[in-house]
Amino acid sequence: MQKWLSIIGIGEDGLDGLSAAARTLVQSADLLIGGERHLAMIPQQQDQERIAWAASQLLAQADGLAQQYKGRRTCVLASGDPMWFGIGATLAKRIPAAEITVVPHPGAFSLAAARLLWPLDAVDCLSLHGRPLDLLAPFLTPGARLLLLTENGAAPAKIADYLVRRGFGSAQLTLLEHLGGAQDNSLTGTAKDWPHKTCADLNLLAVEVRDGPGLTRLAGLEDDLYLHDGNITKREIRAVTLARLSPFPGDLLWDVGAGSGSISIEWLRADRRNRAIAIENKDARRSMIAQNALALGVPQLEIKSGSVPDALNGLPDPDAVFIGGGITTEGLIERCWQALKPGGRLVANVVTLEGESVLEQARRDHGGDLARFSVQRAEPVGRFHGWHAMMPVTQWSVTKE
Structure with a gap:
């Protein structure tokens, strides 16, 4: 297929900084598109149409580019390297690669x-x-x-x-x-x-950065970094849970019964390309999730309200699912399992006998591993210290074949 669209990176040195090939694509285009600043760098040519894109309308204009201009020699001007936080990456999601030529310029x-x-x-x-x-x-x-x-x-x-x-x-x-x-x-x-x-x-x-209170991107941040009402996956269990969820760059997580949002937040902190949806029914907890996400640097966390499993309808299929609440809800595990992509990981944590019964049945149905974790922390006992045991957590983890 003919490459009708060229995307040319241009610097502050304007037309003089372009290669001969890039100048040819700019000058031979029937239609030249770019910001006002970019267009001002290129001398006007007879019979060449120009369209100035406003930054506020960029996505809307990019969506209609192929429908409106395919078949015309079209050139889009971009700052520096179009594929690094630029319009090139945006257009590449909308137009087949076989139809595009990209010529980068040294970027900022x-x-x-x-x-x-x-x-x-x-x-x-x-x-x-x-x-x-x-x-x-x-x-x-x-x-x-x-x-x-x-x-x-x-x-x-x-x-x-x-x-x-x-x-x-x-x-x-x-x-x-x-x-x-x-x-x-x-x-x-x-x-x-x-x-x-x-x-x-x-x-x-x-x-x-010289110094300051930096936080690791590894799982297991201190519990007191989160706003919560007690419904939080504790630090030690959180680290084990994220290890079993195995976040890969760009993966999408469903955090079902998100509570404080700690699992989805640390999933997102693992890699900036990761995506996560926290599903939580209680208004107060959703508010805490939002505040925690901002404080810990992942404002992109999507927060969804509603009761499961109905709240899962219409969500994009996940690469991993964590069930931290609502495990005894009829049909929840099956709904998550059906949506999970092949090779995806599902992890569920419970602290009740009823929850354990559900997980044992899930293991019989789908395989996977059951494990029980018991954590004790040293706490003051008068002038001394003793071990305080937290509730044991039973975990089911499985990878979908």
């Missing part, structure tokens, strides 16, 4: 790494354009280096304030404006003393 991350002499393989690169600052939380650990695409000229000051509030005020910040262009400029300072309230809208912020 590559230009910043070269400027700072930071090895890109040792840096976390994130886009905060249209995304909440709480996404930063899992990456804030002593010694971390971050390259952040920000939303506008006011965003770096907000990020500096966020770092201070999270206890990372000593972080060293370097603001890079108009990288690679005639207005290229840099500003530096620490988060706690950041003096620049505004800057150029086109910017990248480099963050070097």
Whole structure:
């Protein structure tokens, strides 16, 4: 099939910075699409139609691109590398690869790494354009280096304030404006003393974390990091449960009877590509889940209300399912099992005899393993300390063939 759509990365150096092949695709296009800033870099040509995309309408315009313009030589201009937090990745989900040509340009991350002499393989690169600052939380650990695409000229000051509030005020910040262009400029300072309230809208912020209260991305965070009403999978059991759920990058988890949301939150913290849906019937608990998700850096957690198994209707099929509540509900296990993808993992924890009976029947029906965990913690007994036993937890875990 003819490649009717070309996606061309362009930098602040404009047309002069494009390769000969990229210039040919731009100049021979019947239709040139891009932001106002991108289009202004390209001289007008007779008989070439131009369409300016507004950032606020980008997704809607991308959805209709193939239907409206397929068959015309169409060129879309993008900043830097179109496949790194760019329009190229968006269009690749909507248009077959056989119809697209992508020509990248050195992007902001590559230009910043070269400027700072930071090895890109040792840096976390994130886009905060249209995304909440709480996404930063899992990456804030002593010694971390971050390259952040920000939303506008006011965003770096907000990020500096966020770092201070999270206890990372000593972080060293370097603001890079108009990288690679005639207005290229840099500003530096620490988060706690950041003096620049505004800057150029086109910017990248480099963050070097010196010290602060970082949290591991491994499962088993302290229980007191969560808001909860007592209905929480305790730290030791949570670590075992996540190990059996085995999160792989990009996998989707159903957290059924989510309680405080600790399982789905730590599932998401394992890899930023992971997805999770927390299903919880009680309003107060859903509120706690939302607050916990923000505090622990996973605001993308989807929270769904309703009683199971009906609340599961219409959800995308999961790669893994955790059942932490409602196990005795008739039909719940079968509903989860039917939805689970081949190779998917299902884990259920119970503390009651009735729950154990359900899990034993599930093991007979579907196989898998049963295990019982007993945890004791040392607690004060007068002037001394003794062992306090928590309720034993019975766990069923199985992989769907």
